[in-house]
Amino acid sequence: MHLVKKITVLGSGIMGHGIAQVCAMAGYNVTLRDIESSLLDKALEKVKWSLSKLVEKQKITQIEADRIFHRITPEVDLELSLRDTDLLIEAVPEDLGLKKKVYTDVDKFAEEKTLYASNTSTLPITEMAALTGRPERFIGLHFFNPPQLMRLVEIIPGRGTNQHTINTALDFVMRVGKEPVLCRKDVAGFIVNRIFIPLVHEAAYCLERDGVSMTQIDSAVKYKMGFPMGIFELADYTGLDVIFKATSEMYSRDTRIVHPHPKIKELVDAQNLGQKTGKGFYEYSGNTYERVNLTPEEAAKYNPISLVAVSANNAAWLISNNVCTKEDVDKALRLGMGLKKDLFGTVEIFGVGNVVEKLREMASKYGSRYDPDVYLQSYKSK
Ligand SMILES: NC(=O)c1ccc[n+]([C@@H]2O[C@H](COP(=O)([O-])OP(=O)(O)OC[C@H]3O[C@@H](n4cnc5c(N)ncnc54)[C@H](O)[C@@H]3O)[C@@H](O)[C@H]2O)c1
Numbered sequence: 001m002h003l004v005k006k007i008t009v010l011g012s013g014i015m016g017h018g019i020a021q022v023c024a025m026a027g028y029n030v031t032l033r034d035i036e037s038s039l040l041d042k043a044l045e046k047v048k049w050s051l052s053k054l055v056e057k058q059k060i061t062q063i064e065a066d067r068i069f070h071r072i073t074p075e076v077d078l079e080l081s082l083r084d085t086d087l088l089i090e091a092v093p094e095d096l097g098l099k100k101k102v103y104t105d106v107d108k109f110a111e112e113k114t115l116y117a118s119n120t121s122t123l124p125i126t127e128m129a130a131l132t133g134r135p136e137r138f139i140g141l142h143f144f145n146p147p148q149l150m151r152l153v154e155i156i157p158g159r160g161t162n163q164h165t166i167n168t169a170l171d172f173v174m175r176v177g178k179e180p181v182l183c184r185k186d187v188a189g190f191i192v193n194r195i196f197i198p199l200v201h202e203a204a205y206c207l208e209r210d211g212v213s214m215t216q217i218d219s220a221v222k223y224k225m226g227f228p229m230g231i232f233e234l235a236d237y238t239g240l241d242v243i244f245k246a247t248s249e250m251y252s253r254d255t256r257i258v259h260p261h262p263k264i265k266e267l268v269d270a271q272n273l274g275q276k277t278g279k280g281f282y283e284y285s286g287n288t289y290e291r292v293n294l295t296p297e298e299a300a301k302y303n304p305i306s307l308v309a310v311s312a313n314n315a316a317w318l319i320s321n322n323v324c325t326k327e328d329v330d331k332a333l334r335l336g337m338g339l340k341k342d343l344f345g346t347v348e349i350f351g352v353g354n355v356v357e358k359l360r361e362m363a364s365k366y367g368s369r370y371d372p373d374v375y376l377q378s379y380k381s382k
Contacts, residue, residue, distance in 0.1 A: 004172050008033060008085040008114075010102065012043030012074075015119055016091035018147035021047045023089075024071040026176040031073045033081035040074035047072060050148055079109040087172065089141060091119040094245055099123060103131045115165055117141040121193060122249035125186045126158035135160040139169050140183070142190055144336050152335035154190045156183045181332045185323045188253040189246070192336040195314045195329075195343075196234075197246050197258055202310045203231045204261035212302050214281060219298035225308060226341025232281035233292045234337075235264075236274035240281075244268045256369050257314075305350055309358045309370075312347045316373035348381045
């Protein structure tokens with residue numbers, strides 16, 4: 001296995017600075033690269049703040065915090081940032097054109113030993129890898145936001161990624177204290193987003209079709225499906241711009257994966273991006289930790305079987321297409337979305353037959369995209 005000693009993180013934004021911190025906390029030397037030093041200053045301030053919180057909570061000592069902080073070297077010069085690097089983690093904005101340019105530049109300077117990893121949420125790994133001189137040593141490493149807290153990392157090999165790179169990625173993710181889930185094929189949305197993004201749109205369709213309120217749907221999602229919060233609430237919390245972008249990327253790769261509801265675009269066009277702008281599906285007063293009031297009483301007024309069915313059907317597609325196992329789906333949803341119940345456990349509570357029947361009914365009313373997957377049709381309850 002390739003022993004990773006030095007890491008370069010490209011992009012010091014929301015994800016990049018957090019990934020750099022996670023790596024430094026695991027003992028790696030990290031070079032954090034961005035296009036302007038002022039951006040790197042801001043990123044390092046955020047790392048310092050996050051470490052100070054860990055000191056305050058007595059998770060680490062001040063001496064450890066200082067050591068971790070000094071393992072991160074800011075750098076604007078791309079060539080210098082890549083010197084002696086074993087693993088490059090790219091976290092520049094989610095724009096295929098920009099990423100392609102970045103990889104073309106990186107390829108000019110990276111040393112032979114450097115493995116490339118992209119933190120993309122939705123872009124095709126194989127396509128980015130093809131632009132480099134080392135597609136066999138290119139992989140997706142999808143950390144979740146915030147990387148300091150979220151334990152899941154999806155590992156996505158491209159079509160040409162070799163086993164050595166996959167093994168190195170798995171080993172690295174465990175060394176930084178995270179839980180890897182291998183997404184064996186480079187499919188749009190990987191595992192978590194493949195289930196989460198279509199579900200947001202489906203919830204918007206339910207709102208329209210089922211004559212119920214947003215809080216009734218959200219309460220049912222929370223209390224009957226084991227979500228940490230409602231689905232509209234989760235969309236607001238994630239950011240509707242992030243959801244819109246992921247939707248567009250996934251839809252552009254395959255129109256059958258997600259059926260965009262116009263409401264999401266409308267909200268984004270009006271700059272109502274969710275909690276961060278004070279308005280999305282819901283309105284917020286500005287408190288970062290504000291939660292929508294969801295109750296078991298409201299949950300009792302709505303049967304979320306369409307939402308169970310759509311999420312289970314997307315999970316089933318992943319399993320029957322050998323992208324991952326049922327256990328991987330459960331682990332990814334638990335660690336990446338905070339689900340408290342296994343998805344197929346919920347399917348069993350609703351009844352597999354009822355879920356399949358619901359999908360058939362939806363397929364006949366709204367189109368074949370709801371056709372039940374073979375895995376779900378042959379699923380046997382425990
Ligand atoms: N934000 C999330 O919730 C989230 C979650 C998981 C994965 N991702 C993925 O992580 C990646 C980064 O997203 P983000 O939210 O951190 O973006 P961001 O916009 O917060 O940060 C991107 C940073 O990259 C910098 N940058 C631009 N061009 C660069 C270059 N050539 N070299 C180095 N740095 C450059 C920008 O100046 C910016 O600081 C995207 O692919 C995104 O899809 C984001």
